[in-house]
Each structure stands twice: as structure tokens, then as C-alpha cells.
Amino acid sequence: xxxxxxxxxxxxxxxxxxxxxxxxxxxxxxxxxxxxxxxxxxxxxxxxxxxxxxxxxxxxxxxxxxxxxxxxxxxxxxxxxxxxxxxxxxxxxxxxxxxxxxxxxxxxxxxxxxxxxxxxxxxxxxxxxxxxxxxxxxxxxxxxxxxxxxxxxxxxxxxxxxxxxxxxxxxxxxxxxxxxxxxxxxxxxxxxxxxxxxxxxxxxxxxxxxxxxxxxxxxxxxxxxxxxxxxxxxxxxxxxxxxxxxxxxxxxxxxxxxxxxxxxxxxxxxxxxxxxxxxxxxxxxxxxx
Amino acid sequence: xxxxxxxxxxxxxxxxxxxxxxxxxxxxxxxxxxxxxxxxxxxxxxxxxxxxxxxxxxxxxxxxxxxxxxxxxxxxxxxxxxxxxxxxxxxxxxxxxxxxxxxxxxxxxxxxxxxxxxxxxxxxxxxxxxxxxxxxxxxxxxxxxxxxxxxxxxxxxxxxxxxxxxxxxxxxxxxxxxxxxxxxxxxxxxxxxxxxxxxxxxxxxxxxxxxxxxxxxxxxxxxxxxxxxxxxxxxxxxxxxxxxxxxxxxxxxxxxxxxxxxxxxxxxxxxxxxxxxxxxxxxxxxxxxxxxxxxxxxxxxxxxxxxxxxxxxxxxxxxxxxxxx
Amino acid sequence: xxxxxxxxxxxxxxxxxxxxxxxxxxxxxxxxxxxxxxxxxxxxxxxxxxxxxxxxxxxxxxxxxxxxxxxxxxxxxxxxxxxxxxxxxxxxxxxxxxxxxxxxxxxxxxxxxxxxxxxxxxxxxxxxxxxxxxxxxxxxxxxxxxxxxxxxxxxxxxxxxxxxxxxxxxxxxxxxxxxxxxxxxxxxxxxxxxxxxxxxxxxxxxxxxxxxxxxxxxxxxxxxxxxxxxxxxxxxxxxxxxxxxxxxxxxxx
Numbered sequence: 001x002x003x004x005x006x007x008x009x010x011x012x013x014x015x016x017x018x019x020x021x022x023x024x025x026x027x028x029x030x031x032x033x034x035x036x037x038x039x040x041x042x043x044x045x046x047x048x049x050x051x052x053x054x055x056x057x058x059x060x061x062x063x064x065x066x067x068x069x070x071x072x073x074x075x076x077x078x079x080x081x082x083x084x085x086x087x088x089x090x091x092x093x094x095x096x097x098x099x100x101x102x103x104x105x106x107x108x109x110x111x112x113x114x115x116x117x118x119x120x121x122x123x124x125x126x127x128x129x130x131x132x133x134x135x136x137x138x139x140x141x142x143x144x145x146x147x148x149x150x151x152x153x154x155x156x157x158x159x160x161x162x163x164x165x166x167x168x169x170x171x172x173x174x175x176x177x178x179x180x181x182x183x184x185x186x187x188x189x190x191x192x193x194x195x196x197x198x199x200x201x202x203x204x205x206x207x208x209x210x211x212x213x214x215x216x217x218x219x220x221x222x223x224x225x226x227x228x229x230x231x232x233x234x235x236x237x238x239x240x241x242x243x244x245x246x247x248x249x250x251x252x253x254x255x256x257x258x259x260x261x262x263x264x265x266x267x268x269x270x271x272x273x274x275x276x277x278x279x280x281x282x283x284x285x286x287x288x289x
Numbered sequence: 290x291x292x293x294x295x296x297x298x299x300x301x302x303x304x305x306x307x308x309x310x311x312x313x314x315x316x317x318x319x320x321x322x323x324x325x326x327x328x329x330x331x332x333x334x335x336x337x338x339x340x341x342x343x344x345x346x347x348x349x350x351x352x353x354x355x356x357x358x359x360x361x362x363x364x365x366x367x368x369x370x371x372x373x374x375x376x377x378x379x380x381x382x383x384x385x386x387x388x389x390x391x392x393x394x395x396x397x398x399x400x401x402x403x404x405x406x407x408x409x410x411x412x413x414x415x416x417x418x419x420x421x422x423x424x425x426x427x428x429x430x431x432x433x434x435x436x437x438x439x440x441x442x443x444x445x446x447x448x449x450x451x452x453x454x455x456x457x458x459x460x461x462x463x464x465x466x467x468x469x470x471x472x473x474x475x476x477x478x479x480x481x482x483x484x485x486x487x488x489x490x491x492x493x494x495x496x497x498x499x500x501x502x503x504x505x506x507x508x509x510x511x512x513x514x515x516x517x518x519x520x521x522x523x524x525x526x527x528x529x530x531x532x533x534x535x536x537x538x539x540x541x542x543x544x545x546x547x548x549x550x551x552x553x554x555x556x557x558x559x560x561x562x563x564x565x566x567x568x569x570x571x572x573x574x575x576x577x578x579x580x581x582x583x584x585x586x587x588x589x590x591x592x593x594x595x596x597x598x599x600x601x602x603x604x605x606x607x608x609x610x611x612x613x614x
Numbered sequence: 615x616x617x618x619x620x621x622x623x624x625x626x627x628x629x630x631x632x633x634x635x636x637x638x639x640x641x642x643x644x645x646x647x648x649x650x651x652x653x654x655x656x657x658x659x660x661x662x663x664x665x666x667x668x669x670x671x672x673x674x675x676x677x678x679x680x681x682x683x684x685x686x687x688x689x690x691x692x693x694x695x696x697x698x699x700x701x702x703x704x705x706x707x708x709x710x711x712x713x714x715x716x717x718x719x720x721x722x723x724x725x726x727x728x729x730x731x732x733x734x735x736x737x738x739x740x741x742x743x744x745x746x747x748x749x750x751x752x753x754x755x756x757x758x759x760x761x762x763x764x765x766x767x768x769x770x771x772x773x774x775x776x777x778x779x780x781x782x783x784x785x786x787x788x789x790x791x792x793x794x795x796x797x798x799x800x801x802x803x804x805x806x807x808x809x810x811x812x813x814x815x816x817x818x819x820x821x822x823x824x825x826x827x828x829x830x831x832x833x834x835x836x837x838x839x840x841x842x843x844x845x846x847x848x849x850x851x852x853x854x855x856x857x858x859x860x861x862x863x864x865x866x867x
Contacts, residue, residue, distance in 0.1 A: 038402040088590045095347065098402050099546065100589050102349055106539045107582035114576055222535055226413055229406045270414040273407065274395060477719050477727040477735070484716050487705045494665065495778065496691040496720040505726075 018251020027199015033238020385515015
């Protein structure tokens with residue numbers, strides 16, 4: 001029954017990565033649904049979260065504090081970016097927006113490289129979560145269980161917020177039809193900034209949490225960008241549930257992919273994207289409604 | 290366009306060309322070096338703008354074709370030393386074309402951000418291969434090459450180690466590529482590409498095959514980008530993963546935008562500006578990327594039509610190919 | 615009477631909505647055939663299926679006996695079925711001449727020609743000028759399409775539709791947005807340019823319909839209520855009740 005254990009372990013690993021990706025893409029898909037822009041800079045928030053997390057953990061000597069503060073910093077930065085950069089492009093159509101978010105993503109990546117250097121950095125997991133639990137004759141790292149548990153809590157909190165509160169109702173409505181919601185007297189732009197900021201917060205949070213597991217390196221942004229893109233394509237924009245399902249799929253693909261074809265992680269990502277796009281291409285002329 | 294204008298423009302271009310031909314006679318070697326680099330990126334930027342400005346398709350992974358052309362060139366030069374230089378460069382261009390043919394049929398079905406990102410994913414995919422397949426590409430250590438000689442009848446073996454020789458070869462090929470591109474846009478096919486950019490729905494109801502036309506312009510852009518990549522390796526005497534990574538993809542977007550994507554000459558100006566600017570700023574500070582980044586943001590927010598729009602006194606319509614009066 | 619277009623049991627379903635529920639229709643060569651019906655009847659859907667914008671969920675479409683079911687728009691256009699758009703759909707940032715020329719390039723099958731200079735092509739130039747003249751657009755030759763008056767834009771819209779020398783001309787509410795007088799002029803123009811050709815016109819303007827059409831098809835809730843000459847339709851009790859009872863002019867209720 002050895003094989004079963006391996007699969008279970010990989011399943012868990014896949015779950016871990018899937019939940020991380022979900023945390024990152026949740027904000028992205030809501031922003032996409034509300035404003036129609038795929039905010040490429042979002043992937044940089046994930047990266048910044050990890051790097052700030054690293055530095056804060058080092059200087060404050062506490063993982064937990066950095067887990068709290070790093071996302072706050074990134075979130076603040078996100079608000080500044082939205083206010084001073086993105087807002088200038090709202091009137092001009094999607095292209096300037098997309099160009100800007102792409103540029104910002106790149107610029108932030110370079111800044112990170114400039115400030116922190118190009119060598120991968122190591123952020124250690126907190127002492128509390130070190131070690132492993134015996135499970136089915138194998139040792140499963142506590143930290144990974146923590147990731148699964150923590151991100152599930154986040155998902156629940158988001159679900160509650162969106163389903164049970166008035167704010168949530170407005171956000172969901174705005175994803176469907178922002179103009180109408182605004183016409184009904186709600187300050188949609190303000191909600192948008194809020195969603196933007198919270199999305200960035202979650203992405204950065206994911207970055208910090210992922211750091212002990214995936215290490216902190218300058219190519220983080222590029223990698224997660226592709227995953228985000230795949231998730232959004234498969235899951236559909238504006239749909240959190242879609243993002244969740246797609247993220248879990250990606251997670252499993254990564255896990256089993258690295259088991260069976262370790263060198264080819266990116267190949268699989270890419271192939272998945274190709275397959276999805278072949279089945280559901282968007283923007284074909286003559287496409288039915 | 291009035292006859293007068295045609296004469297003026299031809300005159301201006303001829304003058305510039307003459308200057309370019311004479312340049313190595315009176316410029317110091319460093320400047321010739323710089324000029325060669327500018328020409329290579331001018332071709333790269335023009336090929337990008339063929340796809341974006343004229344084709345209406347914004348690609349964030351355009352370095353895929355440049356980089357693949359670059360690697361193809363380096364591999365040929367290092368492994369098949371007897372291959373004539375011009376043939377090598379032709380293969381570089383063809384490599385770009387083939388890569389575009391591989392991803393084009395799928396990518397072109399997408400619009401907007403999705404198109405941009407799938408080209409990016411494709412480029413990252415190629416980047417990963419370049420990085421991991423050390424046996425062939427040497428990973429991020431890259432492959433160094435020695436510039437092969439160019440054999441021309443009547444002139445014999447011209448050493449490309451001589452910078453002015455390299456300059457002339459680059460000038461000839463880049464000029465050829467750019468002029469071919471320019472003339473191409475004046476053909477019915479060039480017009481078709483712009484029709485589809487401007488109104489793909491109407492075009493298809495007028496009998497245009499949007500899909501085929503888009504794949505065609507995608508492949509032609511890839512062709513020219515591949516050539517630029519080959520020339521780059523010849524120039525640099527080295528290829529590494531930076532030729533096929535995010536920075537290179539970003540750079541070509543930057544150059545085209547800074548120069549101006551609404552005019553044919555815009556990207557050329559953008560390349561010239563960028564290379565010169567980068568050369569100057571990087572001599573001043575290690576943190577020159579910050580300035581590049583700032584430049585990019587400033588252009589998008591405040592000079593969306595690019596630097597070339599600042600030169601013209603009459604108002605230019607974006608993508609209009611036409612001036613009033 | 616020779617049938618030029620035949621729709622056989624066309625069904626079209628969108629998510630949650632059955633727009634067309636088994637439409638069978640024959641259009642004769644050389645006739646002017648109007649399709650009318652209340653909003654939501656499925657007129658646009660049928661129109662779009664014939665012209666290749668949509669594929670039918672089931673059913674078949676024949677043009678001159680050839681099965682064109684599911685053909686993409688560009689293939690249908692090349693088969694000499696041409697359409698106009700209800701909301702003006704031209705090339706806004708190019709001149710009237712260049713607009714027409716785009717159609718002419720396609721008509722002459724030169725879309726993929728990369729070895730000649732477009733501006734030097736005498737044949738294309740001649741034909742473009744001829745079409746400009748035909749549609750009285752010569753004076754506006756060098757004006758940008760976006761800067762034309764509404765009326766002129768409509769003319770350009772029509773010109774683009776006709777530029778392909780279509781055998782079957784399909785017009786989508788060509789009098790939309792016009793005043794009474796202007797509509798008369800448009801109808802005149804349509805009558806003129808569709809002489810000897812087959813016309814299918816979707817319209818709400820009953821005056822235009824009754825003055826132009828040789829035969830009328832009435833659509834309602836995705837099905838054909840009746841097809842017949844204007845007189846037959848006028849006398850038809852069922853239709854009178856369902857539709858003609860409203861003052862059908864301009865946009866229906």
C-alpha cells in the first residue's frame with residue numbers, strides 16, 4: 001500500500017499549493033469582475049509580501065508579527081498604486097491599464113531585485129509550527145497543515161463576508177454590473193479600492209505564508225502570474241468559487257507533476273493553459289452569446 | 290499624401306541613410322557599437338509594432354521570438370562553424386517565424402489581456418526550457434560565440450570582429466527588414482491587417498478572414514523579431530536566458546511605447562532613445578532600472594502617443610496613417 | 615420562381631432562451647422580402663444566422679442549393695450574401711474612399727496580396743470610385759467616416775454592403791433613426807440599388823415595408839406566423855391581432 005501513501009501525501013501537497021494560489025487569485029478575480037481589468041501587478045503583491053515578510057521576520061525576530069505587518073504594508077502600497085497610477089488610466093480603455101499594470105509588475109520585480117538581490121532567501125517557519133505529525137506511517141510537516149487550515153479559515157471568512165454582509169452583497173452585485181450598483185447610490189469606486197486593497201493583502205499574506213515552503217526568490221512573481229492567469233481563465237472572472245476549484249486543480253497538477261515530471265513544471269502549466277484555451281477560447285468572432 | 294510630402298519624407302530618409310552609411314568614417318568605435326545596438330533594437334521594436342500598432346495585438350511575451358532566433362543563431366555558430374553567416378541569420382528569422390506559427394493559431398483566437406498573457410506564458414515556457422536544458426543552452430551561463438566572417442563575392446572574407454564591418458552588415462539587414470515592413474504595410478495584405486485591427490466584425494462580413502490574417506501578421510512579426518535576435522547574438526557574441534525573459538519582453542514594449550506606436554517611425558525613435566538613455570544612465574548609477582521604470586510610467590500616463598507625437602506640429606491620429614491638410 | 619435562399623427548420627437556442635423554434639422559409643430570387651415581427655420575435659437572430667454571425671442549434675440553410683449551414687461570416691460574404699448593420703459599423707478613422715476600398719479589395723480577392731502597392735492598383739481605384747459615385751459619396755471621398763453626418767454614414771453603411779456586388783442583400787433596419795422624409799429617401803435608394811437583386815430586409819417601419827416588399831414574413835416568438843404578399847398579410851386576421859394592431863413605426867413597444 002506504499003503507493004497510496006505517496007498519492008495521499010502528494011494530494012496534501014497539492015492542496016497546500018492550491019490554497020495558496022487561491023489566496024492570491026481571490027483578490028485578482030474580484031477586481032477583474034468588478035472593473036474588467038486583469039491586474040498584472042497583483043502577482044507582484046504576492047512577491048512583495050514574501051520579501052517584506054522575510055525582512056520583517058529578520059528585524060522583528062518574529063514570524064507572526066511579520067505575517068501580520070507585511071500584508072498591511074503591501075496593502076497600503078497597493079492603495080497608493082491604485083490612487084496615483086491606475087486611476088489615471090480609467091478613462092482611456094483597457095490597453096493603457098493593462099500596459100500600466102504590466103509595467104508596474106515589471107518595475108516592482110526589478111526593484112525587489114535591486115533592494116534584496118537576486119539570490120534566493122530563506123524564511124524559516126516559526127518554531128511553533130516546526131516538525132511533523134505522523135500520519136499513515138509518514139511524517140507530514142505541521143507547517144503545511146497550518147497552511148491548509150489557515151487558508152481555509154480565510155476562505156470561510158471571505159465567504160461569510162460576501163454572503164452574509166451588506167458589503168458582500170454590494171461587492172457581488174458590482175461584479176455583475178458595476179454601473180447599475182452605482183446608479184442605485186452605492187459608492188462603487190470606494191468599494192473597488194477596498195476590494196483592491198484586501199486582494200493585495202491576501203496576496204501578500206499568501207506570499208509570507210508560502211515563503212518558508214517555496215523560498216523567496218526573484219522569479220516568484222513570474223511564476224505565480226502564470227498560475228493566476230490559468231486560474232482566472234478556468235475559473236471564470238469574478239467567480240470566487242471558480243477560482244477555488246481552478247486553484248485546487250492547479251495545485252494538484254503541480255504536486256503530481258513534480259512527482260512524475262520534476263523538471264517540467266512549467267511545461268505542464270503551459271499545456272494546461274493550452275488545453276483550457278482550446279476547449280474554451282474567448283474572443284472568437286462569431287462566438288454565440 | 291501629396292507629392293510634396295512624399296519628396297520631403299524620401300529626402301529626409303535618404304539623408305538619414307546617407308549619414309548612417311558614412312557614420313563609421315567619423316564616429317569613434319564606442320559610438321559605432323552603440324549605433325549597431327540601436328539598429329538591432331529598432332528592428333525588434335518595429336517588428337513588435339507591426340503586431341501591436343498595425344495588427345492591434347499586444348503581446349507581453351514578444352521576447353519569445355527574439356530569444357529563439359538568438360539561441361538558434363548561437364547554436365548554429367557554435368556547432369556548425371562552416372555555415373555561411375547570411376544563411377545563419379536567415380535561419381534566425383525563420384526560427385522566429387516557426388515559433389510564431391506554433392503559438393499563433395491558438396493565441397490569435399484570444400483578445401486583449403488574454404492574448405497578451407498567453408504570449409507571456411509561451412515566452413516563460415521557452416525561458417524555462419532555456420534555463421533547464423543545460424546540455425543544449427548552458428542555462429543561465431549562456432553560450433559565447435565568436436563572430437564568423439562574412440564571405441561576399443568580390444570582397445572576400447570580411448571579419449565581423451571589425452566593428453565597422455558588423456555595423457554595415459547590421460545596417461544592411463536592418464534597413465532591409467524595416468523597409469520591407471514599411472512597403473508591406475502599403476500592400477493590400479498590409480491594408481487587410483489594419484482593416485481587421487480597426488473593425489474585425491465589419492471586416493469579416495466583408496469577406497476578410499480575421500483568423501488567417503491575424504496569424505499571418507503574427508508570423509511576420511516573429512520573423513523580423515527572430516532576425517533581430519540573430520543580429521543581437523552576433524553583436525553581443527553571447528546568448529543567455531536574458532534574451533528570452535520577462536525583461537526583454539518588457540523592453541520591447543517600452544521602446545515601442547516610448548517612441549510611439551501610432552507611427553511607423555515611432556518604435557525606431559523609441560529604440561534609439563532607450564539605448565542612448567540606458568547607456569547614459571547606467572554609466573551614472575547602478576539603479577538605472579528605476580529611471581527606466583519611471584520613464585515607462587510617465588510615458589503611459591502623460592505621453593501616451595509617444596515621443597514621436599511631440600515632434601509633429603500637426604495633430605496625428607493614432608493608427609490613422611494619415612495627416613490632415 | 616427560383617428559390618435563392620432556403621431555411622429549413624432553423625432552431626436557435628441561447629442559454630435559457632429559445633429564440634427560434636423551427637423556422638422554415640424560402641426566399642425567391644429577385645424578390646424583395648421583408649421580415650417583420652414584434653421585438654423579441656427572433657428577427658435579428660434569423661438575420662444573424664443567415665449572414666453567418668451565429669450557427670443554428672439545428673436546422674439547415676441553403677443558398678442556391680448549396681448547404682451553407684454553419685458557415686462563418688467571411689465565407690458567407692464571399693458567397694455574395696452581404697449585410698448591413700443596424701448600428702452603423704464602418705471604419706471610423708479612415709476616409710470614405712478607404713472604407714469602400716476595403717470592400718473592393720475583398721471583392722477582387724486581393725486580401726492577401728503582398729506584392730503590389732495598394733495605392734497603385736488601378737482596378738481597385740476605378741471600382742472604388744465607381745461605387746462612391748453610385749452611392750453619391752464622391753463629394754465626401756476624403757472625409758473621415760467618423761466625421762460624416764448621420765445620413766451620410768448610413769449611406770456609407772449601405773455602400774459597404776453593396777460594394778461586394780452581392781446577390782443577396784440583407785438590410786438590418788436601414789431606416790432606423792430617420793425622420794419620415796429621410797425614410798422615404800432611403801426606401802427610394804434601396805429600391806434603386808436592389809433592382810434585379812434579391813433583398814431581405816428586417817424592418818419596423820411599416821410604411822417602408824409595405825412600399826418595398828414583394829413578400830412579407832411575420833415572425834413571432836421564434837416562429838413564422840405567416841408569409842405572403844403585402845395584401846395577404848394586411849388581410850390576415852391573426853396577424854392583425856398579434857402585431858399590426860400596434861402602431862408599428864420606428865421602435866416597437
